[in-house]
Amino acid sequence: MTTAHQTLRPTSAQLDAADPLAAQRAAFYTPDDGQLTAYLDGNSLGRPLDITVASLQSFVQDAWGSRLIRGWDEQWMDEPTRVGDRIGEVTLGAAAGQVTVGDSTSVMLYKLIRAAVDSQPGRDEIIIDRDNFPTDRFIIEGIAKERGASIRWIAANPAAGVRPHDLDGLLGERTAVVVLSHVAYRSGFLADVKAITAKVHDAGALMLWDLCHSVGSVPMELDAWNVDLAVGCTYKYLNGGPGSPAFAYVNSACQDILQQPIWGWMGAADPFGMTDAYQPAQGIRRFITGTPPVLAMQPLKDMVELIASVGMDAVREKSTKLTEHAMNLADEMLVPLGVAIASPRDPAERGSHVTVDHPLFADVTAKLWERGVIPDFRPPHGLRIGLSPLSTSYAEVELGITAIRDVLLELQ
Amino acid sequence: MTTAHQTLRPTSAQLDAADPLAAQRAAFYTPDDGQLTAYLDGNSLGRPLDITVASLQSFVQDAWGSRLIRGWDEQWMDEPTRVGDRIGEVTLGAAAGQVTVGDSTSVMLYKLIRAAVDSQPGRDEIIIDRDNFPTDRFIIEGIAKERGASIRWIAANPAAGVRPHDLDGLLGERTAVVVLSHVAYRSGFLADVKAITAKVHDAGALMLWDLCHSVGSVPMELDAWNVDLAVGCTYKYLNGGPGSPAFAYVNSACQDILQQPIWGWMGAADPFGMTDAYQPAQGIRRFITGTPPVLAMQPLKDMVELIASVGMDAVREKSTKLTEHAMNLADEMLVPLGVAIASPRDPAERGSHVTVDHPLFADVTAKLWERGVIPDFRPPHGLRIGLSPLSTSYAEVELGITAIRDVLLELQ
Numbered sequence: 023m024t025t026a027h028q029t030l031r032p033t034s035a036q037l038d039a040a041d042p043l044a045a046q047r048a049a050f051y052t053p054d055d056g057q058l059t060a061y062l063d064g065n066s067l068g069r070p071l072d073i074t075v076a077s078l079q080s081f082v083q084d085a086w087g088s089r090l091i092r093g094w095d096e097q098w099m100d101e102p103t104r105v106g107d108r109i110g111e112v113t114l115g116a117a118a119g120q121v122t123v124g125d126s127t128s129v130m131l132y133k134l135i136r137a138a139v140d141s142q143p144g145r146d147e148i149i150i151d152r153d154n155f156p157t158d159r160f161i162i163e164g165i166a167k168e169r170g171a172s173i174r175w176i177a178a179n180p181a182a183g184v185r186p187h188d189l190d191g192l193l194g195e196r197t198a199v200v201v202l203s204h205v206a207y208r209s210g211f212l213a214d215v216k217a218i219t220a221k222v223h224d225a226g227a228l229m230l231w232d233l234c235h236s237v238g239s240v241p242m243e244l245d246a247w248n249v250d251l252a253v254g255c256t257y258k259y260l261n262g263g264p265g266s267p268a269f270a271y272v273n274s275a276c277q278d279i280l281q282q283p284i285w286g287w288m289g290a291a292d293p294f295g296m297t298d299a300y301q302p303a304q305g306i307r308r309f310i311t312g313t314p315p316v317l318a319m320q321p322l323k324d325m326v327e328l329i330a331s332v333g334m335d336a337v338r339e340k341s342t343k344l345t346e347h348a349m350n351l352a353d354e355m356l357v358p359l360g361v362a363i364a365s366p367r368d369p370a371e372r373g374s375h376v377t378v379d380h381p382l383f384a385d386v387t388a389k390l391w392e393r394g395v396i397p398d399f400r401p402p403h404g405l406r407i408g409l410s411p412l413s414t415s416y417a418e419v420e421l422g423i424t425a426i427r428d429v430l431l432e433l434q
Numbered sequence: 435m436t437t438a439h440q441t442l443r444p445t446s447a448q449l450d451a452a453d454p455l456a457a458q459r460a461a462f463y464t465p466d467d468g469q470l471t472a473y474l475d476g477n478s479l480g481r482p483l484d485i486t487v488a489s490l491q492s493f494v495q496d497a498w499g500s501r502l503i504r505g506w507d508e509q510w511m512d513e514p515t516r517v518g519d520r521i522g523e524v525t526l527g528a529a530a531g532q533v534t535v536g537d538s539t540s541v542m543l544y545k546l547i548r549a550a551v552d553s554q555p556g557r558d559e560i561i562i563d564r565d566n567f568p569t570d571r572f573i574i575e576g577i578a579k580e581r582g583a584s585i586r587w588i589a590a591n592p593a594a595g596v597r598p599h600d601l602d603g604l605l606g607e608r609t610a611v612v613v614l615s616h617v618a619y620r621s622g623f624l625a626d627v628k629a630i631t632a633k634v635h636d637a638g639a640l641m642l643w644d645l646c647h648s649v650g651s652v653p654m655e656l657d658a659w660n661v662d663l664a665v666g667c668t669y670k671y672l673n674g675g676p677g678s679p680a681f682a683y684v685n686s687a688c689q690d691i692l693q694q695p696i697w698g699w700m701g702a703a704d705p706f707g708m709t710d711a712y713q714p715a716q717g718i719r720r721f722i723t724g725t726p727p728v729l730a731m732q733p734l735k736d737m738v739e740l741i742a743s744v745g746m747d748a749v750r751e752k753s754t755k756l757t758e759h760a761m762n763l764a765d766e767m768l769v770p771l772g773v774a775i776a777s778p779r780d781p782a783e784r785g786s787h788v789t790v791d792h793p794l795f796a797d798v799t800a801k802l803w804e805r806g807v808i809p810d811f812r813p814p815h816g817l818r819i820g821l822s823p824l825s826t827s828y829a830e831v832e833l834g835i836t837a838i839r840d841v842l843l844e845l846q
Contacts, residue, residue, distance in 0.1 A: 051494065051495055051499040052499075053495070053496075053499060053500035058500065058502070061502060063502065067498075067505075067506075069502065070494045070495070070499045074494055075491050075494050075495065078490045078491070078494065079490070082482045082486055082487050082733075083465070083487065084465075086479075086482050086676060087464075087481060088467065088469075088470070090473060090475065090479060090481065091475045091478050091479045091808060092803055093479075093676060094479075094676070098676055124538075125537070126537070126725055126727070127724050127725065128696065128698030128699065128700070129541055129698070129724055132695075132698075140580075152710070155699075157698045157699035157700075159710075160697040160698060160699060160702060160712035161697055161698060163697060163712050164697035164712065168695060255725070257725070262729075263494070263498055263728070263729035264498060264505060264725075264726075264729055265510075265725045265727040265729060265730065265731075266727070266730075267727070283544075283576055283580060284540065284541055284573065284576065285572040285573055285575060285576035286538065286540030286541070286544075287540065287567075287568045288569075290568070293568075294813070295813060296568050298571075299575065300571075300575050300576065311538060311541055311544075312538025312540030312541055312569065312680070313538055313540075313667070313669070313676075314676075315538070315677040315679070315730055316675070316676035316677040317674075317675035317676055317677060317733070318677065318678075321729070396502055396503060396504065398503055400706075401706070401707060401708050
């Protein structure tokens, strides 16, 4: 770090000292074995909050253990939509009554994409990009096969991500639904939700956004952007724990014209009526299927409240600075070693992770994990540096990138 | 309790004193507010074990908080089948490699019933009984509609449950799959799995058992009984907490000829290969869809180990004695007030709950809940007395039935 250009930049210590969110880091559980030095994978699995231990204890003893089955009447029947509403308010820009929590992301994608395809006879094409997350592509592959629909693939530049013009020539009167990621899981590219959604609507089709890699790190205005459908996960930037439930957003304008295919009792109009035939509930509840995963949705509530206490704009501001810091450090330390930066340089087009590519990164990642520096690896040779804004310091980023450089030098 | 017949029976206190499983009750969390007097709904939501608080704390801090994303490689990728194998060994009579944990019961039913229907072209009928649990009926109603299949309804006597001869005239070369409950959710009737499965196989069809109301209270030999498919929940007698994940059993003979319709990344042959097209995993893993609910499957592990420590035969023996005790007390205290016993008298045909019917039972249940006596109510007028063998005492049963009598007398 010796050039004139570099010395003008603040150091990691200066950035941490000036960070208005620095105090939030103390809210996260830190193992006392001293073996974790830099966690750069909050985009894959967020760290637990300290308070989550107490929240779970209280849930087990007070809610489950004391109220027992009465908890369903008193609290839990509405838990999927109460927690969903709060996620919507704090992170999605969604008015109440449009978000529910449950299932896995993959199952939620299946339910909503099936609903979108089934509700539009004559529209038998699904549009998705080849660089979308595998589960999105696999789910659509299965749906296309079973419903006799066709997949139209967007051939976007993987490094750049999907832009509105990439849909030209694909959208049309046969398009049922377009499925894209808000933030691309590899490159971190941040899509223009408003412009793409408008374009899809011009073709009379429905738009579904996968929010897995953006929710809790990028502010959204789903209602204002006129989004139809969205699905997201809660174990990344919402810190819900491994395998915590997904959420679904269904714009109120779409709810009564869509019917999802998995007709479980908790999505019925009268779950405890033990009726003869299935009658879907009105509103967002019809997108529920089975008994909601109430225990599993407790930890994420703690994180949603922490985000609410600082606001999504502050989260985004720190996220942008963290990714910029990571890119600057990568330019200095990694690019000279043959590493390519695979994420957008423009912060307005970038989510909260930075991907760097090098043929040795599978091996590098394994060695980093052994020393408590934890990014993740995505084939063919991407090392992802995930920067969860509330739990990551600037010094941690520098420590991590320094370690990447050191291991790469050892292996080269 | 004054007749000669009654005095020959042991008292609740004598039964508790002679109960070889009495000591296990101390393992369950008991609220210290003194407001819970009789919990008779372990068939709907099992009580938490004391140890579950510590298990969750350890999971949050040691597994999630310390190993972080490394936990997937080290432990969690196999958690659905490792926990599934243990459920299979301890409670199902299932060899390893045939059980996986995840999704809700309803979603699992959808996946397996779709797989059964889709894999047998030309067989377009699904057989189910009208008294099966609503979600089973609703899921099948949805599948029949989307696949153009027909539902053949078994018109069994609800009080008696489904017997092999009830399938006469329904089974045939068009039957794809028969879906029945091992223990009926209302009457508690215990079906003859072996005989019914054999009869279904004679017709060349597949058999799926819903084990929700039996697993953990009735011993099973799914392998020996040659069962094809089964689904069960873990929040009743496996005490996994509200909305804990379901499990699926798929006989190894069926695994490679069945393909479930929800093609998520975790059911793919190479989840982290980020491959272009979906290729299902071999074996039981192909029935997984999304990211497994790892945190949510921790509490049930504690209960499976408690059951393992005493054995399912001992659990069943106590279960039978508890239900017999409940029926004897109901005969004495409730039948004279116009209550009808809606569960089988023969213990060999009875699961671990007893249902009693009376037109006032909706109101009675509400009043009982206020005083900490907690059965549940199922329309039209069934009060269910659920007797979770490891957490329920004979005295608790008597206290509960005495309270039912008292409230009924107040309301009559």
